[in-house]
Amino acid sequence: MNNIEIEKKWQKRWQETKLNSFEKNSSKEKLYCLEMFSYPSAAKLHLGHWYNFGVADTWARYKKMCGYNVFHPMGFDAFGLPAENYAIKTGVHPSISTEKNIATMETQLGRIGGSWDWDYEVVTCRPEYYKWTEWMFLQLYKHNLAYKKEAPVNWCPSCNTVLANEQVISGACERCGSTVIRKKMSQWFFKITDYAEELLAGLDNLDWPEKTKILQKNWIGKSNGAYVDFKVADTSKSFTVFTTRADTLFGATYCVLAPEHDLVNEITTDECKEAVKKYQEEASKQSDIERTSTVKEKTGVFTGAYAINPVNNTKIPIWISDYVLASYGTGAIMAVPAHDERDYDFAKKFNLEIIPVIEGGNIEIEAYTGDGTHINSGFLNNLNKSEALDKMYSWLEENKCGKKTTTYKLRDWLVSRQRYWGAPIPIIYCDKCGTVPVPEKDLPVMLPMDVEFTPDGESPLKKCASFMNTTCPICGGPATREADTLDTFVCSSWYFLRYPDNLNSNEPFNKDIINKMLPVDKYIGGVEHACMHLLYARFFTKALRDMGYLNFDEPFKSLVHQGTILGPDGEKMSKSKGNSVSPDEYVDEYGADVLRGYLMFGFNYVDGGPWTDDGIKSINKFYQRVERIVSNIGESKEEIPELEKSLHKTIKKIRTDIDKFQFNTCISAIMEYTNTLSKYKTDIPRKYIENLILLLAPFAPHITEELWETIGNSYSVHNESYPEYDEAKTKDDEVTIGVQVNGKLRGEITINPNETEESIKEKALNNENIKRHTENKEIVKIIVIKGKIVNIVVK
RNA sequence: GCUCGCGUGGCGGAAUGGUAGACGCACCAGACUCAAAAUCUGGCGAGGUUAAACUCAUGUGGGUUCAAGUCCCACUGCGAGCACCA
Numbered sequence: 001m002n003n004i005e006i007e008k009k010w011q012k013r014w015q016e017t018k019l020n021s022f023e024k025n026s027s028k029e030k031l032y033c034l035e036m037f038s039y040p041s042a043a044k045l046h047l048g049h050w051y052n053f054g055v056a057d058t059w060a061r062y063k064k065m066c067g068y069n070v071f072h073p074m075g076f077d078a079f080g081l082p083a084e085n086y087a088i089k090t091g092v093h094p095s096i097s098t099e100k101n102i103a104t105m106e107t108q109l110g111r112i113g114g115s116w117d118w119d120y121e122v123v124t125c126r127p128e129y130y131k132w133t134e135w136m137f138l139q140l141y142k143h144n145l146a147y148k149k150e151a152p153v154n155w156c157p158s159c160n161t162v163l164a165n166e167q168v169i170s171g172a173c174e175r176c177g178s179t180v181i182r183k184k185m186s187q188w189f190f191k192i193t194d195y196a197e198e199l200l201a202g203l204d205n206l207d208w209p210e211k212t213k214i215l216q217k218n219w220i221g222k223s224n225g226a227y228v229d230f231k232v233a234d235t236s237k238s239f240t241v242f243t244t245r246a247d248t249l250f251g252a253t254y255c256v257l258a259p260e261h262d263l264v265n266e267i268t269t270d271e272c273k274e275a276v277k278k279y280q281e282e283a284s285k286q287s288d289i290e291r292t293s294t295v296k297e298k299t300g301v302f303t304g305a306y307a308i309n310p311v312n313n314t315k316i317p318i319w320i321s322d323y324v325l326a327s328y329g330t331g332a333i334m335a336v337p338a339h340d341e342r343d344y345d346f347a348k349k350f351n352l353e354i355i356p357v358i359e360g361g362n363i364e365i366e367a368y369t370g371d372g373t374h375i376n377s378g379f380l381n382n383l384n385k386s387e388a389l390d391k392m393y394s395w396l397e398e399n400k401c402g403k404k405t406t407t408y409k410l411r412d413w414l415v416s417r418q419r420y421w422g423a424p425i426p427i428i429y430c431d432k433c434g435t436v437p438v439p440e441k442d443l444p445v446m447l448p449m450d451v452e453f454t455p456d457g458e459s460p461l462k463k464c465a466s467f468m469n470t471t472c473p474i475c476g477g478p479a480t481r482e483a484d485t486l487d488t489f490v491c492s493s494w495y496f497l498r499y500p501d502n503l504n505s506n507e508p509f510n511k512d513i514i515n516k517m518l519p520v521d522k523y524i525g526g527v528e529h530a531c532m533h534l535l536y537a538r539f540f541t542k543a544l545r546d547m548g549y550l551n552f553d554e555p556f557k558s559l560v561h562q563g564t565i566l567g568p569d570g571e572k573m574s575k576s577k578g579n580s581v582s583p584d585e586y587v588d589e590y591g592a593d594v595l596r597g598y599l600m601f602g603f604n605y606v607d608g609g610p611w612t613d614d615g616i617k618s619i620n621k622f623y624q625r626v627e628r629i630v631s632n633i634g635e636s637k638e639e640i641p642e643l644e645k646s647l648h649k650t651i652k653k654i655r656t657d658i659d660k661f662q663f664n665t666c667i668s669a670i671m672e673y674t675n676t677l678s679k680y681k682t683d684i685p686r687k688y689i690e691n692l693i694l695l696l697a698p699f700a701p702h703i704t705e706e707l708w709e710t711i712g713n714s715y716s717v718h719n720e721s722y723p724e725y726d727e728a729k730t731k732d733d734e735v736t737i738g739v740q741v742n743g744k745l746r747g748e749i750t751i752n753p754n755e756t757e758e759s760i761k762e763k764a765l766n767n768e769n770i771k772r773h774t775e776n777k778e779i780v781k782i783i784v785i786k787g788k789i790v791n792i793v794v795k
Numbered sequence: 796g797c798u799c800g801c802g803u804g805g806c807g808g809a810a811u812g813g814u815a816g817a818c819g820c821a822c823c824a825g826a827c828u829c830a831a832a833a834u835c836u837g838g839c840g841a842g843g844u845u846a847a848a849c850u851c852a853u854g855u856g857g858g859u860u861c862a863a864g865u866c867c868c869a870c871u872g873c874g875a876g877c878a879c880c881a
Contacts, residue, residue: 214799215876223880243881256881296879323879333881341796342879409880530876601819602807614820615807621833622819628834665809668818675818678835738814743862745814769848783861789813793861 003591003623007702011113019716020072020115028069032517033060034496034556036525036533037122040076040101042086045108047565047573047599047611048526050583054596055562055605055663056524057114061698062658064115065722071517072115073499075122076102079130080488084421087453094421095449098125113592113701115718120499124491129498130423131444132508133491136540137415138426138437139547145191148435151414152182152284162418162459181285187416187484188425192539196220196408199538207558209606215530221409226393228334228402230255232267233306233315239263242329242407245336246396247388250377251357252334253347254317255307256300258326259283267318269304276301276320283322298323298346309334310401311378321346329407341367358385413536415487420453420460422485430472430479439473445481459483492533493540496520496555508549515551523556526564534559560661563608565599570610581611593700594620600663600699623703626674626696630707634683643688644729646676651725654695663699670695686711691723698722739764740791741773749790757784764790 001009014020035056038049045053057072064070083094083101090097102123109116122129140146154163158178162185173180192199200220203213225244232238241255257264259280268276279301300321307318323342324333337347338356344367347354354363357377361368371385379395380388396402416425424445426438438445448467453460461467462483472479494508500517501509519541534556541555566572567579574580586595597619603609653669670692677684677692689711697704697717708717731753739747747769751760761782764770770792777794784790 211799211875218798218877221877221880225881241881245881298879321879323881325880328880335881340881342881345879407880409877527875604808607801607808609807612807612820618819625834662809664807665818668809671818736814740814740862743860748814772848781861783813785813785862789862791813791861 001706003594003703004588006706007111007113007592010702010705011110013715014113017715019718020117022071022073022117022120023069026069028067030071030517031063031068031522032071032500032520033063033522034073034499034520034524036523036529037075037077037492037495038105039080039082040078040098040105041082042097042101042104044582044584045105045112047581047583048562050112050595051565051599051603051608052524052526052562053109053114054112054592055600056522056560057112057116057701058596058600058663058698059522059524059658059661061115061701061718062722065694065698065718065720067721070115071120071500072117073120073122073502074109074114074116074118075495075499076105076124077488077492077495078102078123078125079422079485079491081419081421084419084453087421088455093449095125098421111587111592112596115701120502122495122498122502124423124488124495125421127444127446128505129495130447130491132498133423133486133494134426134438134443134445135440135508136490136494137486138440138443139549140190140543141427141437143543143547145194145543146188146415147191148186148188150184151187151189153185153187153418154180155183156180185416185418187414188427188482189412189414190490190539192413192536193408193410195539195542196222196410197406198542199410199535202538202542202554206554206556208556209527209559209561212527212530212534212559212561215527216535219410219531219535223407223409224404225407226396226402226404227330228310228396230307230310230334232263232318233308235267235305237263237267239307239332240330240402241332241334242405243334245339245389246392246402247374247377247380247383247385248336248339248357249309249311249334249392250374250380251336251338251355252309252316253337253353253355254319254335256319256321256324256333256335256346257303258324258331259320259322260326261320261324261331263332264303264320267303267305272302272304276303279320298342298349300346300350302350310399311395317352319346319350327411328409337367338363339367339369341369343367413487413489413539415490416484417487418459418483419485420447420451422488423447423491424461424467425482425484425486427482428470428472428479429482430475430477432477433472433474433479436472436474436479442473447485459485461485489532489536493536494544496523496537497541497544497550511549511551518550519552519555519557521557523559524562527561561606563603563606565603565608566610568611568613586616590616590620591702593703594623597623597667597700601667603664605661605663622671622674623700625678626692626703627707629674629677629684630689630693630711632680632682632684633686633689633711636683636685637687638685640680640685640688643676643680643685645732646673647688647691647723648725648729650695651691651723652727652730655722655725667699670699693717694720694723735787737787738789739767739770740789741770742793743791746770746773751787753787757786760784760786760790764792 035053060070060072078098083098086097087094137146156163156173156178158176163173163180200222203216223244225242226246227240227242229238229240300319303318303320305318306315309316335343337343337354339358355376356363357374358372359375360370360372374380374383374388380391393404424447426445428436428438430436448464451460451464468480470479470481497509497514501513504510537555544550569579571577571579583595598616601619602615650669650673654666657665677688693704693707704717734750734752736748736750738745739749747767749763749767774792774794780793780795782792
C-alpha cells in the first residue's frame with residue numbers, strides 16, 4: 001500500500017471508531033488546543049492552512065499521548081464579504097456557496113489527518129450560532145458597552161455605495177477606481193476603550209510572543225498628560241485640549257481644532273466663514289491616507305476667534321487644521337511651536353509666534369523637543385521637565401482649568417457593516433419608543449434569504465421589506481429594524497467560548513462548562529490578528545466576565561504564531577506573482593504525513609520561509625528508511641546499551657523541544673535515533689522499534705498507525721502513552737570535552753562524569769598539544785566547566 | 796519618522812555565555828548493479844599542510860568576560876508593525 005491508501009484507510013477507521021472524541025467526563029487534566037478557524041473559501045486549502053493546522057495538530061496529538069484530555073475543535077468563520085461579492089458576481093446565494101465551501105473544506109481538512117473532534121464544530125453563519133452573536137450584542141447594549149454615533153464610512157461616489165476597508169485599494173474603489181471619500185453615517189460601536197487599561201495591563205501575564213504584546217501595547221497607545229481648558233475670548237464658550245507637555249503651556253501661542261470639531265462653526269467669525277467651510281469640505285473629501293501622510297505640507301485656516309491661555313491670559317488665535325485628528329484626545333490641541341515639530345512647521349508656514357520655554361536646541365532651525373531648564377514660564381522657570389509637569393498639574397487643578405489625565409490611541413470598535421452576509425444587529429427603531437433592543441426571547445433575528453444585494457447605495461437589508469418592517473416590542477406599533485449587520489470580527493470574538501458547549505440552545509454556553517474548559521491553553525494562528533481578533537476576543541472575555549457569565553480574565557493563556565511559507569522565490573505567495581505552491585500535488589504524490597513532516601522539519605515554525613521541492617523528498621526518504629528499519633524487528637528482549645542511551649536522549653530532546661514548538665529539532669532527534677538503529681541490520685529488539693513508532697506517532701499519524709499494526713500491535717498507536725525518559729540513562733559514561741588555552745581550542749580530553757576536577761586538570765595539562773601551548777608559560781588559572789570545557793589561562 | 800525583530804556554510808537550519816555549523820538537502824568519492832534508479836559507507840566552512848600544526852570565520856566596528864553567534868554600545872542591510880496620536 002502506498003501512503004495515500006494508508007492515509008485513506010486510517011482516516012476512515014479513526015472516524016468509525018471516534019478515535020478523536022473528546023472525553024467529556026474524563027478525570028484527566030484538560031488541555032484546550034485551538035487553531036484560529038478559517039474562512040470557508042471555494043479554493044482548496046493552501047500551504048498556510050497546512051502549516052497552521054497540520055503542525056499544531058502534531059502538538060495536540062503529542063499532548064494527548066502525554067495523558068492530557070485534549071480538547072481540539074474546529075469550525076468556520078463563515079460570514080463575510082467574499083461570499084457576498086461572489087453572490088453579486090454569480091447570483092449564487094451566500095448561504096449556498098458558503099455551505100458548499102464548508103463541505104469542501106471539511107473534506108480537505110480530513111485529508112490532513114488532524115485530530116479534531118468534529119462533534120464540537122461551530123459555524124458562525126448558522127442561526128444556531130448567530131442567535132448568540134446577537135445575544136452578545138444585546139448584553140453589551142444592556143451594559144452600556146454598545147452605542148450608536150455618527151462616524152465616517154468609506155463611500156464610493158461613483159458606485160454610490162459604502163465600501164469595506166478591504167475594498168479600498170490605496171484610496172480608490174476596488175471596483176471602479178474612483179477616489180473614495182468619507183461620509184458620515186450613524187453607526188454602532190462597542191466601547192472597548194472602557195477596557196483599555198485592563199487590556200494593556202493584562203498583557204504582562206500572558207504567555208504570548210513578546211512582539212505580539214508590543215503590537216497590542218502600541219495599538220492601545222497609552223499616553224499620560226493633561227486636559228487644559230481654554231476659554232474662547234469674548235464668549236462664554238470654551239474647549240479642552242489634551243497635551244503630554246503641560247509644562248510648555250507658557251509657550252502655547254495658538255490653538256488648533258480638528259476641522260470636524262463641534263465648536264468650529266460656533267466660533268468662526270463671519271469674515272472667516274467661507275474659508276473655514278471650504279477647508280472643512282476639502283478635508284472631508286480626503287482619504288485617510290492623504291490626510292495622515294506625514295510628508296504632506298501643513299494646511300489650515302484661521303477661524304477669526306481667539307482663545308485665552310489660562311496661565312498668562314494671553315489671547316492666542318484659534319485655527320483649524322487636518323493635522324489635528326478629531327478622534328484622538330479631545331480633537332483640539334494647544335500649539336507650542338518651539339517644542340513640537342508639527343506645531344513648528346505649521347507656525348513657520350503661517351507666520352505664527354514661536355516662544356521658547358525650554359533651554360536647548362536652536363529654534364531658528366527646528367523645534368526642540370527634549371528636556372531642559374524652563375524659561376519664559378512664570379512659576380515654572382528654572383525647573384526641569386518632570387518638575388515642571390508636576391507643578392503644572394497641581395496648578396491646573398488648583399485653578400480649575402485642567403487636570404492630569406491619560407488617553408489611549410485605542411478607539412471604540414465600529415461594528416456596523418452596510419453589508420448583507422453578516423449577523424443582523426438586533427435593534428428596532430420605533431417612532432414612539434426610539435431605539436429598542438430586540439427581546440432575547442425573539443432571537444435570532446433571522447437573516448432573510450430573499451435579498452437584493454446588488455450594490456446601489458443602500459444596505460442590502462433595507463430593500464427587504466419583510467425584514468425591515470416589524471412591530472415595536474414595547475408599544476406594538478409599526479417599527480423598522482436596523483439594516484446594518486455586524487462586523488465578522490464580532491462572530492470570531494467569542495467562538496472559542498462556544499466550542500465546548502456548541503449544541504446548547506438555551507444559552508450561548510453553560511457557565512460551569514466553560515469555566516472548566518477555558519481559557520484556551522494553546523492558541524495557534526497568524527500574527528496578522530494581533531490588533532484585531534486577539535484584542536477583540538480579550539475585550540469580549542473581560543466584558544462577559546464583568547457581566548457574570550464567566551470567571552476568567554483572559555481567553556488565550558498561551559499563544560503561538562506560525563511563520564509564513566513563502567514561494568520558492570522568497571516572495572509572499574500570490575496568484576498574481578505566479579509563485580503559489582499548492583499542497584495538493586505534494587499530498588497526491590507523497591501523502592499528508594510527508595507534507596506535514598516537511599513543514600515541521602524544513603522550517604523554524606515561527607519563522608516560516610521559502611518553499612523548496614528538495615526538502616519534501618528528504619522527508620519521504622526518511623519515512624521509507626523508518627519503514628525499512630521497522631521491518632528489521634526481532635523478538636529479543638535484550639537491552640542494547642547504545643540503543644538504550646540513544647533512545648532516552650531522543651525522548652528527552654523531543655519532550656523539551658516540542659513544547660517550544662521546535663518541531664524541526666524534534667524530527668532531527670528522531671533521525672539521529674533512526675541512524676543509530678540502522679547500524680543494527682536484523683533482529684532489533686522489539687522495544688526499540690516500538691519506541692521509534694511511538695516517538696514518531698504525533699508527527700506522522702497515518703504512517704505510524706500502519707507500522708504499529710504491521711508489527712502486530714493493537715489499534716491505536718494514538719491511544720498509547722508517549723515514551724518517557726530516565727534521566728540516568730541519558731548520561732554518557734564518558735564524554736570528550738575541549739581544552740582551551742586562553743580561550744582557543746587546543747585539544748580534547750575524554751573524561752567520565754564523576755571525575756574530580758583535579759583529575760580533569762591533570763588530563764588537560766598532560767595532553768600533548770596543550771603541553772606545547774603551556775610550556776614555558778605561567779599558568780594563571782584553570783577553569784573547569786564539568787562536562788563542557790576546560791580553559792587554561794596562561795601568561 | 797517612531798517601535799520591534801532578524802543577519803550563521805552552496806541551501807533549509809542547529810547551538811541553557813562553554814569544542815560553531817546538530818539534523819537534512821545539494822555536491823564528491825566508494826560499495827552494490829551489465830547499467831541506471833533506489834540503497835549502503837565515507838567526505839564536505841575558507842586558507843594551509845603529504846599529514847599535522849596553525850590561521851581566518853556567525854553583517855561591520857568597538858566593549859564586557861577565563862570564554863561571545865549568544866550580553867552591552869555604535870553602524871549597516873533586510874523584514875514587520877504603527878504612522879501628524881498632541
